[in-house]
Structures are given as C-alpha cells and as structure tokens.
Amino acid sequence: MSVITIMPSGKTVEAGEGMTILAAILQADPDFTHKCDGNAKCGSCHVFVVEGRKGVTKTTREENEKLDALVGVGSKSRLACQVKVLGTEDIKVEIPVL
Numbered sequence: 001m002s003v004i005t006i007m008p009s010g011k012t013v014e015a016g017e018g019m020t021i022l023a024a025i026l027q028a029d030p031d032f033t034h035k036c037d038g039n040a041k042c043g044s045c046h047v048f049v050v051e052g053r054k055g056v057t058k059t060t061r062e063e064n065e066k067l068d069a070l071v072g073v074g075s076k077s078r079l080a081c082q083v084k085v086l087g088t089e090d091i092k093v094e095i096p097v098l
Helices: 021-028 061-068
Strands: 002-007 011-015 046-051 077-079 091-094
Touching: 002 021, 011 021, 021 046, 021 091, 061 077
Parallel strands: 002 091
Antiparallel strands: 002 011, 046 077, 046 091
C-alpha cells in the first residue's frame, strides 16, 4: 500500500498495488479532468511524479508517444491513467496548473 500526495492541494489517498494514479486522484478529487477514460489518447491527465518514482511502473511506448506530443512536459511527466502503483513506497504527484 502506498500513500499518494496530490499537489498543490496536499490531499492524500491510499493506493494499492496495481491501482493507477488517475484512479487515486479521482478518489481525492472526483472533478479531476480526464477525457479519454484512461486510454492514453488525450494527455489531459498529465501529472508530474515528483517523489516515489521507483514506486510506479515504467513508462510504456504508448505513453511516451503521447507525452512527446504535449506541451509543458518534463523528465517527471507521466500520464496518470498509465502509471500503476507498485505499492513499495509513497508517491507525490503534482497536477500542472493550466
């Protein structure tokens, strides 16, 4: 079990192994914008994994391709719908302010 801290709100939620970051964010903030229902097609769930990157799955080719098409990405960028929690450490994600 991992605790996910969502910034800038500071809300926390527990996430079990295999849960996506998107599912965890939606538990804490049901109004979080996501458009493609977790299919890595739109990029609307772009987040930065600022702590605990070893506690999540690696980036897939499909996710990398979508991130390459987005503006404002960095080395810590991920699509929340594609990141799964490994349950090995706590995680901090930052939702970019648009």
